[in-house]
Amino acid sequence: MSIAITGTGSYIPSQTIKNSDFSDHQFLNLDGTTFNHENTVIIEKFKAITGIEERKYADKKYTASNLAYFAAEKAIEDAQIDKETLDYIIVAHNFGDIAYGQKQGDTLPSLATRVKHQLEINNPKCVAYDLLFGCPGWLEGMIQANAFIKSGIANKCLVIGAETLSRVVDDYDRDSMIYSDGAGAAIIERKENSGEILAHESATFAIDEANYLFFGTTYNKEINDSANYIKMYGRKIYEFAVTHVPKAMAECLDKSNISIDEVKKVFIHQANEKMDEAILKRFYKIYGKQMPEDIMPMSISKLGNSSVATIPTLFDMVKNGKLENHGITKGDVVIFASVGAGMNVNAMVYRI
Template structure:
């Protein structure tokens, strides 16, 4: 059986930096569609205290679409892997909203993002299948899991997996939660290699989907501002519910993927968590260590890198962006070493949770 190895990565971050101060002139509304009583300055400060976000990246050119970001990240990953793009068996692109135009903010998912990405990459191979993964924020992880299954089943040998999103075009500008989201894209090339004496690459994975009442924790809805004439399908979150769900089940998922592979938390070198809310990520990591009977003080410094402070939440792009930066030495004081055991874990709309255990070559 083959093992799935990441042989190349690439990421694209828009150049437009949007600091928290950019929201100072906005009047935020509550769930009853009434203006919030607190001043915008107070709201922004509380937001920063909880999420630790101070700025985020937005796509800077109105003519650029989500598929353009995906293609750029894919191109960089292919170049980094040193492969012929025509050798790809699949292109899996994770996203949530497809292409969204900057004027009407209309969601467009036909043609599919993966097909457009293949076209923009100039791939002529008709046996290279484009595949969209719509799975909430864990979409890139799930794309990697699917690619691993294809490779180990002998269906494919080389697969490009991308996470790409332009969330700045899918938020309600009058909802304070709009400050969480950002734009970006990143991806990896996964290749099948013969198993070595010491397994490397993807060692284990686990996915959990709760689709009862949880399915409504993160949806889309009209603006909180009755006068807003923009998009009628804006991101809407039940923040407290998501926080409680993530804190309860994400640590369990990570523990399961570690335990089932025959390891323990002290064997893990890095935990790459989806970057949605710094407070939530800190709490999930602490809960994970407590599940192993270990005190918070035992958490190694730097085990869980964070990009949210400067990049915000780019959904499916957050984990592959971190991976790419660390793999290329572009992350301050954060890198990978050979044989490192790394966790990729995410939670998002659905509600879906997944975790991957990966050993660096």
């Protein structure tokens, strides 16, 4: 018997926002001054660095818990389990439910409770709670679920990552082009002849790094807007990520006693294409290796950065043959890795 991912599901919103849709935006510097370049130049540079061509926004009538529910339904169906047998529902997010046109997040009740309600699960011993761990939240939820099952207090868990970041962006901040919406879910349970979690690693760096991602006011100093929006120090995050994520991945892989040559895919948080490539190159350099060309599936060009949803949606896509030139088969060893607000880093080695 091993602890395995037995079902996955994802929800990709239907509304596509292309880079060209930002052509008329007024992008400003931190101090409120205008850029010296035209928007076409800003957008071209953005695409070259992040790899993002378009992103997905949720329908106006849906919130993050709705997206989470849609992904959860698919994961439960894929795992072919009775939803009433779930012991835990863990929902990772950052901002709660934000109604379209609103800026305040709603976490009362928790998103996990809302998902359980939408799933119409009657069993009161199915415990539902939310997890705030930045972009690595879904993966940290998987690590917690693994611990619950390993300890014997649970048999089946549903872990979801859901976010509507499009509703917490400052339209005057060029970083607003990075963020998107979506949800991904997985069923994890103890089962024979299934996959196996081989090792995991987590860390929080909270001295100088704690506020690399934060809530801040709009860059437009001329409007009366007291709302807060997602903000980040991009260069500092990049330097942090390329330093600490490869180390966490290597420590995790070493714990698993698996050779790097056995790793078939690395499912890394889809934050920035150049950054992810740099992380993987440094990871392989630790072992004196070159990064294989087909090792890193990427969805960011079409889906953008949906925070906690990026890894589970990407994994679900590859698992179901929905990402060109990428696939996984039973017995393959893969690595999950993420970095985000906190600053938090985690990794997991998993055999399909």
